[in-house]
Amino acid sequence: MSALERLFPGNLPRLVMFDLDGTLVDSVPDLAAAVDTMLAQMGREPAGIEAVREWIGNGARVLVRRALAGSFDHAHIDEAQTEHALELFSAAYAAHHALTQVYPGVHETLKWLHKKRVKMALITNKPERFVAPLLDQMGLGRYFKWIIGGDTLPQQKPDPAALLFVMKMAKVKAQHALFIGDSRSDVQAAKAAGVTCIALSYGYNHGRPIAEESPALVIDDLRALMPGCFDPATGITLAHGNSPAHRDSIVVVTRKLWMKVIKALARWRWRA
Ligand SMILES: O=C(O)COP(=O)(O)O
Ligand SMILES: [Mg+2]
Structure with missing residues (x-):
């Protein structure tokens, strides 16, 4: 099971809105x-x-x-x-973005959501002019259809204005949307917008554990969104690639079968 299957049984959310600093990048x-x-x-x-x-x-x-x-x-x-x-x-x-790094699992999770045709937006309190260049530098720019900076609208998080604005643009209702962030402003903005919120434990919540804000779920790694990467019983994120569901996934099984066929063909050609 994934964190998404737990919070959105039967259907993926139609829109996922992400925070930036402390969620996608360690800036x-x-x-x-x-x-x-x-x-x-x-x-x-x-x-x-x-x-x-x-x-x-x-x-x-x-x-x-x-x-x-x-x-x-x-x-x-x-x-x-x-x-x-x-x-x-x-x-x-x-003049200085050289030390910022993308957190583990971010690239693969965004790629997976993109493949699943989930709409994605970025809502940060960072001033707008810094956001697109940073995303491009990190190789993340292509995933987001909407990018809202801290000065794009008159209000910034914890005000829900940016979330409501993006949901309107995307034509997605609150019950089909998800916000993912790292700080109390994110959880409060999501709650005020009526949107489910997942929080990352590794971010910057002013030195406090983000669980204190009671988001719907706290995860340690964004890969918990993908199937087979989250254990709902323990709340533990399984390393992608080591989880049983991933090992037995259809892609892995098919790839193993193809390797067997290719090897058999190679042996047959060599004998002939
Ligand atoms: O610039 C900040 O203070 C934080 O930005 P964030 O909203 O992406 O976490
Ligand atoms: Mg943040």
Whole structure:
């Protein structure tokens, strides 16, 4: 059984909407580098990767404000300083995407969903201009028909506006849609849109376990979406390729049969 078979018995969802940072890509090294460049240019001490990991999730402006505050709470940071810092951060981040990596299993799962003709969208709080170049660099761009950045609409997650907008464009009702993310903004946006939410355990939820937000399911690997890769009894994701269902899948059995036929033919030709 897969996570999808458990949550959508009998039918795959028609639309899957994905978060980006902490869900599809581990972008914290590049975001932290850009934050530290910005802080250095302002004559400040670096924040470091662990602090930045906890501050990601509410878009670049809030990340910059948290970095200026040196804490999660940024209420006292003024607007003029934010604007200046945001410009420095954006220039540094635009120049640096070299450390970002796609999480294991993402390529194969998106490819599988694409083959199954499931519509896919990307909804991130990252500013829009960074999103398409990053997706292309990671080889993920071709999968998403709709891409919504943190500044594409007036609202960003946890507001459900982007999810409702994409569902309308895709002509898919909430009960046939799924949102997959890593942080409380994702789970809250999905709940407000009436959409089932699966959360990844490895992302950035401000240092808290994402299970606290009660998504429909928490998985450790995106491959849990594919058949034979998820054990509903234990909630454990089985490594793709090692699961019994995968070993005995029709594709594997057919391939083994063909290999036998080819070998038999080769032996027969050699004897003749
Ligand atoms: O830019 C951020 O703060 C997080 O982006 P995300 O919505 O893709 O996780
Ligand atoms: Mg995220």
